[in-house]
Amino acid sequence: xxxxxxxxxxxxxxxxxxxxxxxxxxxxxxxxxxxxxxxxxxxxxxxxxxxxxxxxxxxxxxxxxxxxxxxxxxxxxxxxxxxxxxxxxxxxxxxxxxxxxxxxxxxxxxxxxxxxxxxxxxxxxxxxxxxxxxxxxxxxxxxxxxxxxxxxxxxxxxxxxxxxxxxxxxxxxxxxxxxxxxxxxxxxxxxxxxxxxxxxxxxxxxxxxxxxxxxxxxxxxxxxxxxxxxxxxxxxxxxxxxxxxxxxxxxxxxxxxxxxxxxxxxxxxxxxxxxxxxxxxxxxxxxxxxxxxxxxxxxxxxxxxxxxxxxxxxxxxxxxxxxxxxxxxxxxxxxxxxxxxxxxxxxxxxxxxxxxxxxxxxxxxxxxxxxxxxxxxxxxxxxxxxxxxxxxxxxxxxxxxxxxxxxxxxxxxxxxxxxxxxxxxxxxxxxxxxxxxxxxxxxxxxxxxxxxxxxxxxxxxxxxxxxxxxxxxxxxxxxxxxxxxxxxxxxxxxxxxxxxxxxxxxxxxxxxxxxxxxxxxxxxxxxxxxxxxxxxxxxxxxxxxxxxxxxxxxxxxxxxxxxxxxxxxxxxxxxxxxxxxxxxxxxxxxxxxxxxxxxxxxxxxxxxxxxxxxxxxxxxxxxxxxxxxxxxxxxxxxxxxxxxxxxxxxxxxxxxxxxxxxxxxxxxxxxxxxxxxxxxxxxxxxxxxxxxxxxxxxxxxxxxxxxxxxxxxxxxxxxxxxxxxxxxxxxxxxxxxxxxxxxxxxxxxxxxxxxxxxxxxxxxxxxxxxxxxxxxxxxxxxxxxxxxxxxxxxxxxxxxxxxxxxxxxxxxxxxxxxxxxxxxxxxxxxxxxxxxxxxxxxxxxxxxxxxxxxxxxxxxxxxxxxxxxx
Numbered sequence: 001x002x003x004x005x006x007x008x009x010x011x012x013x014x015x016x017x018x019x020x021x022x023x024x025x026x027x028x029x030x031x032x033x034x035x036x037x038x039x040x041x042x043x044x045x046x047x048x049x050x051x052x053x054x055x056x057x058x059x060x061x062x063x064x065x066x067x068x069x070x071x072x073x074x075x076x077x078x079x080x081x082x083x084x085x086x087x088x089x090x091x092x093x094x095x096x097x098x099x100x101x102x103x104x105x106x107x108x109x110x111x112x113x114x115x116x117x118x119x120x121x122x123x124x125x126x127x128x129x130x131x132x133x134x135x136x137x138x139x140x141x142x143x144x145x146x147x148x149x150x151x152x153x154x155x156x157x158x159x160x161x162x163x164x165x166x167x168x169x170x171x172x173x174x175x176x177x178x179x180x181x182x183x184x185x186x187x188x189x190x191x192x193x194x195x196x197x198x199x200x201x202x203x204x205x206x207x208x209x210x211x212x213x214x215x216x217x218x219x220x221x222x223x224x225x226x227x228x229x230x231x232x233x234x235x236x237x238x239x240x241x242x243x244x245x246x247x248x249x250x251x252x253x254x255x256x257x258x259x260x261x262x263x264x265x266x267x268x269x270x271x272x273x274x275x276x277x278x279x280x281x282x283x284x285x286x287x288x289x290x291x292x293x294x295x296x297x298x299x300x301x302x303x304x305x306x307x308x309x310x311x312x313x314x315x316x317x318x319x320x321x322x323x324x325x326x327x328x329x330x331x332x333x334x335x336x337x338x339x340x341x342x343x344x345x346x347x348x349x350x351x352x353x354x355x356x357x358x359x360x361x362x363x364x365x366x367x368x369x370x371x372x373x374x375x376x377x378x379x380x381x382x383x384x385x386x387x388x389x390x391x392x393x394x395x396x397x398x399x400x401x402x403x404x405x406x407x408x409x410x411x412x413x414x415x416x417x418x419x420x421x422x423x424x425x426x427x428x429x430x431x432x433x434x435x436x437x438x439x440x441x442x443x444x445x446x447x448x449x450x451x452x453x454x455x456x457x458x459x460x461x462x463x464x465x466x467x468x469x470x471x472x473x474x475x476x477x478x479x480x481x482x483x484x485x486x487x488x489x490x491x492x493x494x495x496x497x498x499x500x501x502x503x504x505x506x507x508x509x510x511x512x513x514x515x516x517x518x519x520x521x522x523x524x525x526x527x528x529x530x531x532x533x534x535x536x537x538x539x540x541x542x543x544x545x546x547x548x549x550x551x552x553x554x555x556x557x558x559x560x561x562x563x564x565x566x567x568x569x570x571x572x573x574x575x576x577x578x579x580x581x582x583x584x585x586x587x588x589x590x591x592x593x594x595x596x597x598x599x600x601x602x603x604x605x606x607x608x609x610x611x612x613x614x615x616x617x618x619x620x621x622x623x624x625x626x627x628x629x630x631x632x633x634x635x636x637x638x639x640x641x642x643x644x645x646x647x648x649x650x651x652x653x654x655x656x657x658x659x660x661x662x663x664x665x666x667x668x669x670x671x672x673x674x675x676x677x678x679x680x681x682x683x684x685x686x687x688x689x690x691x692x693x694x695x696x697x698x699x700x701x702x703x704x705x706x707x708x709x710x711x712x713x714x715x716x717x718x719x720x721x722x723x724x725x726x727x728x729x730x731x732x733x734x735x736x737x738x739x740x741x742x743x744x745x746x747x748x749x750x751x752x753x754x755x756x757x758x759x760x761x762x763x764x765x766x767x768x769x770x771x772x773x774x775x776x777x778x779x780x781x782x783x784x785x786x787x788x789x790x791x792x793x794x795x796x797x798x799x800x801x802x803x804x805x806x807x808x809x810x811x812x813x814x815x816x817x818x819x820x821x822x823x824x825x826x827x828x829x830x831x832x833x834x835x836x837x838x839x840x841x842x843x844x845x846x847x848x849x850x851x852x853x854x855x856x857x858x859x860x861x862x863x864x865x866x867x868x869x870x
Contacts, residue, residue: 008037011314012097012105014087014254015113016042018051019286019303021068023111024079026311033077039105040079041097043086044136047071052300054140055164058171058696059730060703063137090258092279109281109314112255112268113307116248116287116298121156125218126244130226134165134245143243147172150241154178154229156215157245158185160330165243166207171696173665173713176207177237179229181214181246189328189339190363190378193356197363197380201335204361205736206714210237218242250288250296263290272320274310283310293323301325301430325429327393329386335361336383336776341376341393342367350375353401364405372396384773387469391425391435427473428459428466435473442477450474467769489760490532492516492524497685497760501540510550511558512537536760538562539647542683543755546799553810554646554683555817566645569821570807571627576846577835579627580620581607582644583634584680587654587672587692588615597637601630608843614651614689616642621844623831628821631808640806643681647761649688652676653701657694657711666711668694671740675709678744679751681804685758685767688751689724703731706764707747712736716743720750721775723765732768732775735783745794749782752793 011027013020020040027033042048047069057066074081082099089098090110097105118133120126130150132143147153153169155162158180170176178185184195185202199209210231219228219236229237250267252260260278261269267290269277274289276282285306290296297303302324312319327340345352345367353366362381366389369375374392379385389404397404398420421427423436441447441456450471454460460467478485488494493516495503500515509515515537517525529537538559545552551559554567566572571579583598598617602609605626607619622630634640644650654672658664672692682688691700692709701724702708708719714737722731735746758767771777780786782793811817836847 008035009108010037010039010106011109011111012087012107013038013040013111013113014097015115015286015288016040016044016048016069016081016083017113017115017286018048018068018300019115019307020111020113021048022304023113023285023307023311024077025070025073026308027314028073028077030311030315030317032311032315033079036108038077038079039107040081041085041087041099041105042081042083044138045084046137047074047081047083049137051135054134054137055168056730057137057140058144058168060698060701061730065728066137087254090254092258092260092282095281107281109283111310112276112282112284112288113286114251114254114288117251118244119247119249120244121215121246123215123217125220125226128218128220128226129224130240131218131242131244134161134168134243135248140168143168143241144172146241147174150174152177152239153241153243154237154239155243155245156229157247158182158209158211159188159245159247160186160328162243162245163202165245166202169241169243170205170207173663173696174241177210177239178202178207179210179213179215179231179237181212181232183212185209185211186337189337189343190380191344191365193354193365194337194339194363194378194380197356197358197361198335198337200358201361201381248287248298250290252288255284255288260284263294263296266290267296272309272322273313274306274321275313283313285310291321291323295323297324297326299324299326299328304430305432325390325426327390327429329383336379336381338379338383338386339377340386340390341374343376343378345375347375353405355405366401366405368401372401374401382776384776387427387466388421390429391421391427391469395422395425421473427469428457430466431458431461433457433459438470438473439477442474443481447474448478448483488521489536490530492520492527492529492533494521495519497536497540498757500537501544501756504537504540504548505544508548510541510548512541512562513558532760534562535564535567535647536685538567539683539685543800544796546803547796552681552803552805553807555807555811555820560820569624569627570631570641570645570811571622572645574620574846576837577832578621578623578846580618580644581622581627581630581634582612582616582618582642583639584642584676585616585651586676586680587652587669589654589669589673594637594639597633597639601633605630606837606844608845615653616651618644621837621846623835625822625831628812628818632812635806635809635812640680641808643807646683647686648681648683649676649679649690651689652679653689653691653705655692655694655699657692661694663697664694664711665713666694666716668692668700668709668711671709671716671743672700675744675747678801679747681807682751682755682800684751684755686761686763688764704728705731707731707750709743715739718743718746718750720778721765721768723763729765729769734775734779746782748797749790749793750778752796753778753782753789756793 049066050068053066085099085101087097088100095107097107118135133139153174154177155166156179158178166176166178184192185198203209214232215229216232217230218226219230221227226240226242228239252262252266252268255268256262260276263269268284268288269290270284271277272292274283274285276284286303287298305324306321309319309321329338349370350367355364364379366377367375373396377389421435425435427433427435427438437457438453438459441453445456447453447456453474460470475485487496489497503519516529541550542554554563571581574580602619607621610618612618652672652675654668657668658666688706690707691702691705693700693702694711702710703719704722704724708722708731710717716738717736718734718738719731720734723729754764754767768774837844838847
């Protein structure tokens, strides 16, 4: 299969899921896209997306967010991707594939990545209106639409996808049931003990679970729509929506039709190189393939390995797939569930080490051999140790098994660091990356950060469960190599921001000078600090001001010199030297009279106005000397600073809630206003954004916020750690069905814990992922008070609330403070002549010099000696 310029050989890929996309990337990495024509026939109407995270669609992620397809790579490598045009027939004799559109493509190599299809039990009524499967984005769109007129939903199947489907139905506001034929939930991944712990936790969330019974019939009404289910024990379950999630089967019909060998229970038979046993020009990878070890793999990691094997074989490289690690770590309905190795203890003479706490919903089991070898395990409720335990599987850990499962305070559990892992331990099972490979990335390829190691090895770029261990390994290897890992805030302070926070709080340090001279690095004492530590320390002092006796006004005395440009003038600097003014509009609610005031101010000062994404109005184009005058008019009308310029709370968005919306179940506007007025002016390591949605339809986009609130029929669900922008992250559920008081108390604790422990300029999303223990640790601290600091956190927040003062009002009422708001100190009444404007769309825009927005082509004189124009 050597390339010729006129007729390059053709690779046809049938199916474009996650495994198919990984196959295309593997082709590109081996240079095959440069020597071959690559054609992809995709059945779904969209390119490959993350099916593992499918349920996150109901948490606010769009289909575009779920995409795993790098369209730039597709275009760059000339890959012909045809979506919505599946293969219908294969003629192996003629070596052609015919698509649904009628397109006929000849192939030199055919790769089948057709995946699997949902198994629907052959029960009467299975095709009735209101019955769905849970497999594609289109399935989810159909469920979402039908659920608008439903009140109760039932899921057939209590496995991984079934639990996610049940959680989705609950999130859509339906009373949800799970029907599982096996005697426990997740029968493949967990044993009876793990299933019992999972059952208690899930029932505690308000879902009804029916185990040990099967579905006998789907009941329908006169209109043919679902009205209920008849179960194998004779009972009936009223429901008007049914989701079948009872497992999957390999999609191998295309292979059967063209005469390829398939297994007795399905799956296209392939050898160790992922070639079909019938035709060496045809490969099968992913869930449609019956591997050489006689197993069909339903996890993405083995599929990726098969994709790599097929690509390597086509490139005439040595590779084989003889089996894969079936370890999994998931978060189902907010519950950590993990299994690895021989989780069910099938090996001869193996022993179980079990820790169970039914009250806390914890179950941990390790399976060990007689010689102490760790064979596998199950973790429910707390999977923090999964990465380390999985890496030790097949070896004898350096500590006793008991110490690996006992919680803190119940036997001094061992904290095994990365140094205890052997070099051949697989850290990233998605891409089969060992500890030795990660160490080599640091020592041989000069990688010094986790992103660099990810790029070099692909570790951590799959499911992400290994990222924490990956970070520990990188740091440990750098330190072992003699590279000093300086964790100090900057060149002036050897302490982290968290350590400086504790110093300021404990010693009641009220000035930057006092902190630098008393606790700075030796060479920095007596100096002026730097652009890193000055705003960071200024923020710490401002957030703790009521507790330590400092002034909370950021332009008071020394504090003014610590502020960034925007804080220095309590407004956002724009590109032409003017400023924007954003008054606070709590919850997005505003009376007509206040709207008129904003309109009059914008008209009188010639300001450009725009409604922001945070549900307030931004006025652009104010000169620095105009700011206090504008603020005075706003303050007189009852407005205050919106802190759009500060590292503090910006907005708390809201939908209209139950007051106006027929879907609303709580008063989201009232709650948003209460929260915004409580946390206004709270200085933090980075900006804070929030939102409150009045129902599970999530119109306020609460799960993309640092802390978001979603109403339920029983109260409020609190989500934390969300982020939009360039690196979006969906928030995690911290607690659910909270009363108003419980909600506010937990937000108080969460925000003050974040302010206390985050790094400089670290959003809550990054902080949550970096923090050892992540969400589980945060939940332990702020919900269960594991560190015994919640009283202090609440006290600090009460102090902030009681001492809050509006910075605009403070400024306009103090002549001395007003003196800074001038363009020229020696001519305070003279406006800056550079700040100009021109009209556009009935408003104005900055009048910028042409050269500042144009691109000048270099002249010959601009070229350096010896250089060549390209």
